[in-house]
Amino acid sequence: MTDLLFSKVSRRHWLRQGAALSLAAAAPLRAWAQPQATLVLGDQAGGLRALFEASKALEGVPFAYRWANFQGAAPLFEAQRSAAVDTAVAGDLPVLAAAVGRTPLKIVATRVGKADALGIVVQPDSPLRKVADLRGKTVIVSSARGSISQYQLYGALEEAGVRRDEVTVKFVLPTDAAAAFASRQIDAWAVFDPYYTIALQQGGRILRDGRGINTALGFITASEPSLADPAKRAAIVQFLDRLARAGEWALANPEAYAQAYSQLTRLPIESARIITARASVTGRPVSEADIAALQTVADRSARDGILPVRVDVRAITDAQLWKRLA
Known part of the structure; x- marks a missing residue:
């Protein structure tokens, strides 16, 4: 590559x-x-x-x-x-x-x-421009419940005034989610490095990273x-x-x-x-x-x-x- x-x-x-x-x-x-x-x-x-x-x-x-x-x-x-x-x-x-x-x-x-080693990634041509746009959408979180990506997503939703019940959250292990994101089956993906950086270099766009949310x-x-x-x-x-x-x-x-x-x-x-x-x-x-x-x-x-x-x-x-x- x-x-x-x-x-x-x-x-x-x-x-x-x-x-x-x-x-x-x-x-x-x-x-x-x-x-x-x-x-x-x-x-x-x-x-x-x-x-x-x-x-x-x-x-x-x-x-x-x-x-x-x-x-x-x-x-x-x-x-x-x-x-x-x-x-x-x-x-x-x-x-x-x-x-x-x-x-x-x-x-x-x-x-x-560094807290910018994870974030929410969307497709390069996605109409999603801010975290508030996730209302009514599905976000894939890697890798499982209790991950740093789940914490980052929930923090970003709270920051944007979006209730968690307004977003559908599904948990998928990183390699499976990466393949789905690359084939455009995922609109929004909350993930961490190294998968996060790879997704960005594939053309993904950052909706919100972990700065100000994650420790x-x-x-x-x-x-x-x-x-x-x-x-x-x-x-x-x-x-x-x-x-x-x-x-x-x-x-x-x-x-x-x-x-x-x-x-x-x-x-x-x-x-x-x-x-x-x-x-x-x-x-x-x-x-x-x-x-x-x-x-x-x-x-x-x-x-x-x-x-x-x-x-x-x-x-x-x-x-x-x-x-x-x-």
Whole structure:
């Protein structure tokens, strides 16, 4: 793919891209001699793996690891719920939704990105010009209930004075929604990177992005069984140390990061540059401000019916696990 802008793409092509984004699912096991533990690192669309491979921050770690890649947060947290992954990476609302779904997890680190890495996209020639025009329309949200895109959509509707019952909302996983959007079966799509940037480069138009609505915070979660295992707990701390190192490298080497992301996902370098420039790369310990910001999301989501119950963020956070680099 050389010129994505204003090009049309077939369902088959989108599915090939989706498969490329999932290529990390069977990543080889990396090991240190007589490793202390083995971690399965959950990822979304290859983003975290690309960061680590580009920065080489996991080289020489005293534990074995492999990557497990998913197209969105919903299937990733299903894997964490079933103990198929030790760690997961996701935005604010998906973490809360996973906690409501009884996923045994703790938030152990914060990542900071940019709120314009997601938004509501419409067709280039769509008559929809503002969020208020969504009245009576159907909006596809990726990936599932409790996604950052659902939170962004509901925030945009409230901002525009549109009642949620005036819009039909359907939930579709990103690769399926991408194919439908490309074949013009979807009028409006609330989605996140990398699918968001790809849709825009296919000619899609932004109706409203996440700035002023979303926190732009992401989180690393660890499963409670993994944290209860002393060897895995120590390995997770070491992984978080390397996450901070990887983020520092990415900020200092944006082009190398984009090139590595492009190679891993097989996305055009033009798309990779945009995606990585606004990705959550910095990793840091969970702060009181992070807990407060996430609690605001939890309270609003319970109020709006996105979540069936209110989540106590502090109760699902382990702010003591990782405080500083070793």
